[in-house]
Amino acid sequence: MCNRRLPRVLFGRSVARVQRSATNNRPRVVHISTAHPWEDNRILQRECRALSQSGYRVELIAGTEVEREVYGVHIHPVPPERGRFRRITRGVPRALLIARGRRADVYHLHDPELIPLAPLLRRSGASVIFDAHEDLPNQVLDKHYLPRPTRKAAAAFAKALYWFAGYSCHQVIAATNTVANRFPSHRTTVVRNYPQLRQDVEGEYADTTANGLRRNLLVYVGEISVDRGIYEMLAAMKYMPESWRLTLAGPVHPPTLLDSLRREAAWGRVDYYGHVSPGEARNLVARSRIGIVVLHPTRAYVDALPTKLLEYMAEGIPVVASDFPYWRGIVEEESCGLLVDPLDPKVIGEAMSGLAAEQARAEEMGANGRRAIVEEFNWGREKIRLLTMYRSLTGFDDICGDDDEVEHD
Structure with missing residues (x-):
């Protein structure tokens, strides 16, 4: 699944390890975020919870002071940092240290600042997913904390970062069709942030x-x-x-x-x-x-x-x-x-x-x-997209499958 025009060492080994381990045990999935709160609706309440309910062993590394387990998801704390610079220079290395120790089958990254970790995590044989919550190259053009003369350069950097994610991760999840257009279509799945009933x-x-x-x-x-x-x-x-x-x-x-x-x-x-x-x-x-x-x-x-x-x-x-x-x-x-x-x-x-x-x-x-x-606009339908994409990576026959029920009045 790697882009052959880029050095093989950048990506590490293939996903074969994931497929072998999934046949003997439930795949271990580690979600990582240093920018979102640990109880984030999309990350914990929807994606992590859905995967846990479907039989995956799910862990979340996120900004909190307390280790806990919620909805069958084990939360590994990374002390929240004040300011973007401290979050990137201190929070990201801490998250990487914990992540590598978990020896996951799948790593699921939720923040643009985590994209450079993808090649490092792939070298363990794991699959890596980047979850693009927003259209970052467009959004930085309106960021009030950036001086106006620097915004076009920041947008170009964000565009390059998304390009790198598209070719260094096995799969990309996009929150909207607009965001999905930033990534290679053959490895991108749109999972909308629809509410749970x-x-x-x-x-x-x-x-x-x-x-x-x-x-x-x-x-x-x-x-x-x-x-x-x-x-x-x-x-x-x-x-x-x-x-x-x-x-x-x-x-x-x-x-x-x-x-x-x-x-x-x-x-x-x-x-x-x-x-x-x-x-x-x-x-x-x-x-x-x-x-x-x-x-x-x-x-x-x-x-x-x-x-x-x-x-x-x-x-x-x-x-x-x-x-x-x-x-x-x-x-x-x-x-x-x-x-x-x-x-x-x-x-x-x-x-x-x-x-x-x-x-x-x-x-x-x-x-x-x-x-x-x-x-129409409910998480039950989007969950099927998420599980289908995970199944393609892991070969794991989750317990929910495509028969998820949608509530009707």
Whole structure:
């Protein structure tokens, strides 16, 4: 599977060891991330959990202080580092040291800074997967921490790094079709970051609309920053009835922004929970009436999969979302919310207040969104893609196979 134009020593041995070991034992899979939190939705809650449930021995090396086991996944701690430079110069070597000691059959890398580790990990005979969560070459063009004159050079470097991943890893997983276009098609699998149904998470789906748990709450869950529309959300609150409040959950970036937000007049109508677990975030959404996702029109968001939007839909609440072409294909097609100019607080506020005033319409949109998740935009379908790709690498006949059930209402 290696690119023969590049030196053989770069890649090490083939995947034969993986196939031999899989016939005698369950393959050991080690996921590695130094940039994401250990409980990350895509990494732990979806991919690691799915592999563990399917019979693989799964371990995760990620930023945390505590060793633990969750969902049958063993978590190896790498103390989180503050700042990108320290994370790369200290966190990555620590992760590599732990990874090589695990003698895995498959190493699954989740961060661009881990791509240079691929040749080193391959030399043990293991297969290596790179999981591309985002279109990095495009996104760095909007990174506020990079001086503008350096951004094109950074984008070129990111493009070269992705090229290297495409030819030094056995397989690439891409979160969207746009990201997949950066890599060789014959070794790239698209596994979208679709939400899990509550049946998959808790054994059953709690209909919060029917049992009256909904409150007069707008909700935003995720990283809180200027380019994710925090100031527009706060400004739009003046168009909402006084009985309504805004629920925010997630880290503030940069942390100093929080002091500025607290000085805003609308902050008195905010319930801020800080960083919460994925389960807690889901419960906050479930008791709200309207989900907000008004990200700014940057390269990082316009063509990205709107995961938050889908998570709101999964809980059966209508959405007020940025009017991006990609997102329009979901919101308009499924009639599950309203699209707005994310830079115009008045338009955002009028959309929010309109849904607040027309409860029957809002509930119908929420039901439409929920139906779309059940029928199409759910993790159960994407999990099959993940397991099929793993099976092609390891030869392991996982216990779930292609007969994964998708919940239906």
